Amino acid sequence: MKYDAVIIGSGLGGLECAHILSKAGMSVLLLERGTQAGGCLQSYRRHGLAFDTGFHYVGGLDEGQSLHSAFRHLGLLRLPWQRLDNHFDRVTIGNQTFSFAQGYDAFVETLTAAFPAERDALNKYADMLKQCGEQQFDALNPQTGESSLLSRLFETSAYQYLTETFHDPLLINVLCGTSLKMELRKESLPLFTFAHGNGSFIESSWRLKGDGSLIVNSLVDGIRMHGGEIICNTEVRELVEKDGKLVHAVCSNGEIYEGTIFISNIHPAVTCNLVKQSSRMKKVYRSRITHLENTFGMFTVSLRIKPQTLRYFNWNQYIYKEPDVWAFHLKNNPVSGVLVSCRIPEDGSKYVQQVDLLTPMNWSECEQWSHTEVGRRGEDYKAMKKRVADECITLAERFIPDLRDRITGCYTSTPLTYRNYTLTPEGSAYGLRKDFRNPMITLLSPRTPIPNLLLTGQNLMLHGLHGVTMTALFTCAEVLGKEPIWNIVKN
Numbered sequence: 001m002k003y004d005a006v007i008i009g010s011g012l013g014g015l016e017c018a019h020i021l022s023k024a025g026m027s028v029l030l031l032e033r034g035t036q037a038g039g040c041l042q043s044y045r046r047h048g049l050a051f052d053t054g055f056h057y058v059g060g061l062d063e064g065q066s067l068h069s070a071f072r073h074l075g076l077l078r079l080p081w082q083r084l085d086n087h088f089d090r091v092t093i094g095n096q097t098f099s100f101a102q103g104y105d106a107f108v109e110t111l112t113a114a115f116p117a118e119r120d121a122l123n124k125y126a127d128m129l130k131q132c133g134e135q136q137f138d139a140l141n142p143q144t145g146e147s148s149l150l151s152r153l154f155e156t157s158a159y160q161y162l163t164e165t166f167h168d169p170l171l172i173n174v175l176c177g178t179s180l181k182m183e184l185r186k187e188s189l190p191l192f193t194f195a196h197g198n199g200s201f202i203e204s205s206w207r208l209k210g211d212g213s214l215i216v217n218s219l220v221d222g223i224r225m226h227g228g229e230i231i232c233n234t235e236v237r238e239l240v241e242k243d244g245k246l247v248h249a250v251c252s253n254g255e256i257y258e259g260t261i262f263i264s265n266i267h268p269a270v271t272c273n274l275v276k277q278s279s280r281m282k283k284v285y286r287s288r289i290t291h292l293e294n295t296f297g298m299f300t301v302s303l304r305i306k307p308q309t310l311r312y313f314n315w316n317q318y319i320y321k322e323p324d325v326w327a328f329h330l331k332n333n334p335v336s337g338v339l340v341s342c343r344i345p346e347d348g349s350k351y352v353q354q355v356d357l358l359t360p361m362n363w364s365e366c367e368q369w370s371h372t373e374v375g376r377r378g379e380d381y382k383a384m385k386k387r388v389a390d391e392c393i394t395l396a397e398r399f400i401p402d403l404r405d406r407i408t409g410c411y412t413s414t415p416l417t418y419r420n421y422t423l424t425p426e427g428s429a430y431g432l433r434k435d436f437r438n439p440m441i442t443l444l445s446p447r448t449p450i451p452n453l454l455l456t457g458q459n460l461m462l463h464g465l466h467g468v469t470m471t472a473l474f475t476c477a478e479v480l481g482k483e484p485i486w487n488i489v490k491n
Helices: 012-023 068-073 104-114 116-135 148-154 158-165 169-176 191-203 213-225 268-274 283-290 379-396 415-422 464-480 482-490
Strands: 002-008 028-031 043-046 049-052 081-083 087-093 096-101 205-208 229-231 236-242 245-251 256-264 297-305 316-320 337-342 354-361 407-413 453-455
Touching: 002 012, 012 028, 012 213, 012 464, 028 256, 049 297, 049 354, 068 464, 068 482, 087 169, 096 104, 096 191, 104 116, 104 169, 104 191, 116 148, 116 158, 116 191, 148 191, 158 169, 158 191, 191 464, 213 229, 236 268, 256 268, 256 464, 268 283, 268 453, 297 379, 297 415, 337 379, 354 379, 379 407, 453 464, 464 482
Parallel strands: 002 028, 002 256, 028 229, 087 316, 256 453
Antiparallel strands: 043 049, 081 205, 087 096, 236 245, 245 256, 297 354, 297 407, 316 337, 337 354
16 A cells, blocks of 8 residues: 555654644555554553653643644644643742743743842843744744744844843743753854743643653544554665655564655654665765764653652743853752752642653763663662752752652653653654844754655654644645645644
8 A cells, every 4th residue: 555644653743743734634544663653642650650751731722822722733632731820830049039920021020029120121022922922933934934033033043132131040941940941151152942842831831730651642543533544663764766856764573665756753763764775865865864863862860759748830940059040050060050840740639649750861972871771770779860850859859858758659761761762862742942143043943955854743843742743844844835834833
């Protein structure tokens, strides 16, 4: 059988593309090398509890907001979302705590109370975030094309914008304090990436009552309901080209799957390696993709908490020892910045069973074990993980006193873990590094030199649940045309 679309990799981008295209009437095959679909949305179980690997909260789900229409089309609004507190993100720097409020006006008023001299600058900043959110899909509009604002934001330094807009260095650190969900890098981070990573959460912020597999299972069910096929434990070994187009995928199970269009949700460098011989994918393109830099990875600590010892908190807590939010992860000191998040109690009680701690980890910190396999990395690796976990817990105790005494289980992962399970080079948490100095090089189009090979996922434009959904819509627009995708966005 020849499929209209063969999709490689079942991370969020691959699942969303498969859902949109199958719902549009195309025959779709989704191939996944792992035992289950989901990529970084996968969860794992320990002693009866499911722990997330990458998902913690999402923004912009209210009607009329940036993610509402897309999630409605994907059937994801039916999931048990719970809105976070009005002060949804709280940032502790040293001994001071500041809050991010939902809604742009409330966001400005809350921070103005702490920084009254910066009111005008905060209003300007909030207007920029709002415009960015309103115009991020403009390139899908068949009538208008790409937004000039977004083009400017891609070419603007986030750090320079912040230091030129605000006068108080502490406020700059506060505004960046929730940005452990992206890679803060002074010399490269585009303002658009920074704005997108913050704006949707200010619109509205939500947690899922349950783990990320609820999203995966919902999309999988939708794909199959619309006639799509999903095959796991099937690694694509080669994409074969004939007469300038891909004709089939050769898989580890010995099967060959033919397709009219191929969409890769795996890392672009890995995708290029699958195309062994090509008259269209030249050496210069392969070299460009291979030499792009990856963002840092994350060290995660998943904690099992003693029953009835920690009350649920309906917000995310960011903690920093000092006001060096842009640079702390580059130092070799003990962990000095961490995100503390908890799962909504699924038993209906007021007490949590699980807490997650996250902090950036550079590839260099675990590279010496890169040749090892999961479960066989040696005692030095275990000691490193224990040390970093202890440092995260110590910092988190500034928010949850005696946290260590409430723990009954501790499970950790490093960029090596993510590399092995998702094939992401260097275990990158946020895909390829975007650079405002070279936007044409680091912002990848869904198109490739091979006309029927498309890309999707966090490595193209944006990362995160919101960003990958946006990118999937752009990929599907290359297949279905802009008009039907624009109708999804603006329906």
